[in-house]
Amino acid sequence: MPDPLFYGQTLLGTLLMGWLLVRIFALRGGDSLLGENTVAGVVGVTAAAVTGLAVLQIHFRLPPHNGLDRFLVIVLPMACGIELVASWWRLSRTTEIIVRGLASATCGGVLLYGSVHLQPLSIVWSVVSLLLCAIGLGIVWELLSQFSQRTRDAGMLFALSLALLCTGILIMMAGYLNGGAAALPLAAALCGGAVATYQSDRPASTCGMTGLGIVALFGLLVIGRYFGGLPTITAVIVFLAPLLAWYPANRMCKVPTIMQRPLVRLCVVAIPLAVIVWQAKKDFDRKMRPLLEGPVSRERHESPLLFSTRHKP
Numbered sequence: 001m002p003d004p005l006f007y008g009q010t011l012l013g014t015l016l017m018g019w020l021l022v023r024i025f026a027l028r029g030g031d032s033l034l035g036e037n038t039v040a041g042v043v044g045v046t047a048a049a050v051t052g053l054a055v056l057q058i059h060f061r062l063p064p065h066n067g068l069d070r071f072l073v074i075v076l077p078m079a080c081g082i083e084l085v086a087s088w089w090r091l092s093r094t095t096e097i098i099v100r101g102l103a104s105a106t107c108g109g110v111l112l113y114g115s116v117h118l119q120p121l122s123i124v125w126s127v128v129s130l131l132l133c134a135i136g137l138g139i140v141w142e143l144l145s146q147f148s149q150r151t152r153d154a155g156m157l158f159a160l161s162l163a164l165l166c167t168g169i170l171i172m173m174a175g176y177l178n179g180g181a182a183a184l185p186l187a188a189a190l191c192g193g194a195v196a197t198y199q200s201d202r203p204a205s206t207c208g209m210t211g212l213g214i215v216a217l218f219g220l221l222v223i224g225r226y227f228g229g230l231p232t233i234t235a236v237i238v239f240l241a242p243l244l245a246w247y248p249a250n251r252m253c254k255v256p257t258i259m260q261r262p263l264v265r266l267c268v269v270a271i272p273l274a275v276i277v278w279q280a281k282k283d284f285d286r287k288m289r290p291l292l293e294g295p296v297s298r299e300r301h302e303s304p305l306l307f308s309t310r311h312k313p
Helices: 004-029 039-055 067-088 093-112 120-151 155-174 177-198 207-227 232-240 243-249 262-292 295-302 304-309
Strands: none
Touching (some): 004 177, 039 207, 067 177, 093 120, 120 232, 120 243, 155 207, 155 243, 155 262, 207 232, 232 262, 243 262
């Protein structure tokens, strides 16, 4: 069984490391690394997440054998590379859309490669599923990237960190312990990067860290859905929840001024995530109760009259 104390210590350590690394890289590189582009954020968050995964002993194998291996070896480094290139060379808007679109189109196939979900007997459903995954990831990635570039607000990073944390809890309750545990260091590292950005002396672009968090969230939800028994509707709601932080900040949306504050937007994102986790916890308790009850407890529950009369004189 997972050790909550050990997980909590790892989360706290990864969060502090993410904050420290982002601050160090930003200071060594000057204001530009945390100002107009986000190289410091991407590098710091990635390094902290890798360290946290190593502490939790979540190792990958080469060549990758399952979806989690492919996520750690291919998908996550691909997202990191795309955001580093986009930040360092400041690609044009059209080029960024094309590159992120191609990455979105390949992520689902990479994660499900070689699994029963891509067998010839279900080729039509597989194509439809991959197409929907590609469209969903591409749209959300583009919307949240635009949001990060325009607002320079750490609120989206906190929302993504919360979504990743809930994803890890949901996947572990669904029965895939390693897949759920892999989300925890990513959530903590992203939260550390968000704190470092929030403390920056000048408005900092969070586009790179946001893109990394979106791809990580998508990849883990796909793993939880296809390899961990996570319900489809649950995965969709968790993936779309960060958009609730984007909507009030959109200039085209007429919402009260208070809704545009980062803390309020984070609370709006937390509401559906809390409901999903609470419902999953209820389902988990209901399924696990018969397994946790002892033989005597089950016998007492099934035959109350036997136990009520056995010790009478």
